[in-house]
Amino acid sequence: MNADVEIQKKLDELKKSTIPEPIRSDGAGAKDLGPRDLLRDGQNPDMLVPPSTDYGLLPNLRFSFSDTHMKLKFGGWSREITKRELPISTAFAIVNMSLAPGVREMHSHLQAEWAYMLVGSARVTAVDEQGRNFISDIHPGEGWLFPANVPHSIQGLENGCEFILLFDSGDFSESNTFSISELFAHFPKDVLSANFGVPENVFDSIPKEEQYIIYGGDPGSLESQEVPSPFGKVPLSYKHEMINLTPAVFPGGTVRILDSQNFPACKTVAAALVEVEPGGMREIHWHTNADEFQYYLSGEARMTVFMPGPKARTFNYRAGDVGYVPVGAFHYVQNIGKEKLVFLEFFKSDHFSDISLAQWLAMTPNEVVKSCLNLPDDFISSINKARTPVVKYPGLEFPKAQGTPQNISRTGQ
Numbered sequence: 001m002n003a004d005v006e007i008q009k010k011l012d013e014l015k016k017s018t019i020p021e022p023i024r025s026d027g028a029g030a031k032d033l034g035p036r037d038l039l040r041d042g043q044n045p046d047m048l049v050p051p052s053t054d055y056g057l058l059p060n061l062r063f064s065f066s067d068t069h070m071k072l073k074f075g076g077w078s079r080e081i082t083k084r085e086l087p088i089s090t091a092f093a094i095v096n097m098s099l100a101p102g103v104r105e106m107h108s109h110l111q112a113e114w115a116y117m118l119v120g121s122a123r124v125t126a127v128d129e130q131g132r133n134f135i136s137d138i139h140p141g142e143g144w145l146f147p148a149n150v151p152h153s154i155q156g157l158e159n160g161c162e163f164i165l166l167f168d169s170g171d172f173s174e175s176n177t178f179s180i181s182e183l184f185a186h187f188p189k190d191v192l193s194a195n196f197g198v199p200e201n202v203f204d205s206i207p208k209e210e211q212y213i214i215y216g217g218d219p220g221s222l223e224s225q226e227v228p229s230p231f232g233k234v235p236l237s238y239k240h241e242m243i244n245l246t247p248a249v250f251p252g253g254t255v256r257i258l259d260s261q262n263f264p265a266c267k268t269v270a271a272a273l274v275e276v277e278p279g280g281m282r283e284i285h286w287h288t289n290a291d292e293f294q295y296y297l298s299g300e301a302r303m304t305v306f307m308p309g310p311k312a313r314t315f316n317y318r319a320g321d322v323g324y325v326p327v328g329a330f331h332y333v334q335n336i337g338k339e340k341l342v343f344l345e346f347f348k349s350d351h352f353s354d355i356s357l358a359q360w361l362a363m364t365p366n367e368v369v370k371s372c373l374n375l376p377d378d379f380i381s382s383i384n385k386a387r388t389p390v391v392k393y394p395g396l397e398f399p400k401a402q403g404t405p406q407n408i409s410r411t412g413q
Helices: 003-016 038-043 180-185 189-196 357-362 366-373 377-387
Strands: 062-064 071-073 076-081 093-099 102-108 113-127 133-138 143-146 152-167 213-215 248-250 253-258 270-276 281-286 292-298 300-307 311-318 321-325 330-335 341-347
Touching: 062 311, 076 213, 093 102, 102 180, 133 143, 152 292, 270 281, 270 330, 281 357, 292 311, 300 321, 300 341, 311 321, 330 341, 357 377, 366 377
Parallel strands: none
Antiparallel strands: 062 321, 071 076, 076 093, 093 152, 102 152, 102 213, 113 133, 113 143, 113 152, 248 253, 253 270, 270 341, 281 330, 292 321, 292 341, 300 311, 300 330
16 A cells, blocks of 8 residues: 555544544644543644644743642632743743732732733732832723832732733742741841831731731722822822723734833833734734733634744644743734634833734835745735735734834824
């Protein structure tokens, strides 16, 4: 029996199979006859059966919160993805936390903290280096940014809340947080007494270890908890309202960009909230100034990342997954599900920056493009449309920096 007959036999058997097998449509591969996790294989079709265009080896660019350690406390829980779980993630670490309702005790970090509320509401407080304070209630789609070493607290309201926290270092861990309970526990009582001018016995009942997340009651109205500071309030609000930004709208979806242009307090993180309709695609592009860190909120996605070598690898993502793309790497994000794909992008920069593959071709002389790629004239004519001020693709295009010929404004107009 020749090779073509064997391949056809294999493909015929694959069509009858009720379980996914590592066999590509060209016949490459073979059945997996050993122990396996069928549910996981079914959730990762492009990892089980990589496209024939995948080539070489790229490090893992995906990790799921479902595979992390849960830290359970009486007032809630937390889990994290750091460089320990995703070694390539040097720029960011991410924490998923729930307060049910509880209080994330007063604390600070060596890293800046960027947050996005997923479910429910929380009250956050902070004090800056000049004694100016901040208090605000945060609702779904909103969040906050606390600069490095600015002390703060988080309290779940009503029925509690769940949110993500992004830290601008892959080495970050919640285990290395400056917690106020640990601070008090590790200073001599006579020092605390001298510092606050009160008797030592005032501190007889302080916790002996970190509280981390504790039960919290109803804190009352926001106004009832506002503490007047002689130094005033922080001049730039730490709260963002990402969900309320006017989106740029395209045939395949929408995007909201949050960076120092519309959130002045944030100097270290640029973010984008991307929605891709079923059948849509965030077009092939790359970022010029920073690695991209992703958090998937809903839907199912496919992403191929291309690096020099050549190296190319395709990954699948679902809600609760984290993705990573090194700076300069070409990639797309495609909606392969039946519902809207929603995800967040983060960059360790004060501004968002990307370049579209289609516009690179469109803004280069046609003769050069044809010489490099041997493309037909009708394709060249079609990409020339990307020279117009408002670009519309079957997939999703992003706003561009001000002042370029292909500019799209931050409001999508």
